[in-house]
Amino acid sequence: MHFLKSHLLALVILTLMTVSSNGQEPFAWCIVPFDKNERSPQERIDMLQDLGIKTYAYDWREKHLAEMSDEFTLAQQNNMTINAVWMWIDPKVDAIKKIR
Numbered sequence: 001m002h003f004l005k006s007h008l009l010a011l012v013i014l015t016l017m018t019v020s021s022n023g024q025e026p027f028a029w030c031i032v033p034f035d036k037n038e039r040s041p042q043e044r045i046d047m048l049q050d051l052g053i054k055t056y057a058y059d060w061r062e063k064h065l066a067e068m069s070d071e072f073t074l075a076q077q078n079n080m081t082i083n084a085v086w087m088w089i090d091p092k093v094d095a096i097k098k099i100r
Helices: 002-010 041-051 062-077
Strands: 016-018 027-029 055-058 081-085
Touching: 041 062, 055 062, 062 081
Parallel strands: 027 055, 055 081
Antiparallel strands: 016 027
C-alpha cells in the first residue's frame, strides 16, 4: 500500500484517473508535465505498469519534446496505449486554413 501511495503522491495529485464514456479501464492524464519526480519515459512506463495502468494520455511541455519519440516507442514495446496527445493551438498563429 505504501508503494501505491508514494506513486500517487509523486504525481502531485494532478494525475486524473478518468473512465471513458464506454466503461473501459481508467487511464492516467497529465503524468508527464506534472510529475514531481520528473521521471524519464522508461520510469513513467514502469510506474504505470506497477500501478496496473495500461492506457494514458500524453500531456507534455516544450522540454519533453526531445523524448516524445522515445516515450511512444517504449509505450508500444511495453503494450501500453497512448490514447490522447495534448496539443496547444495558438489562435494568433495557428489556424485551420493554414493546415489545409
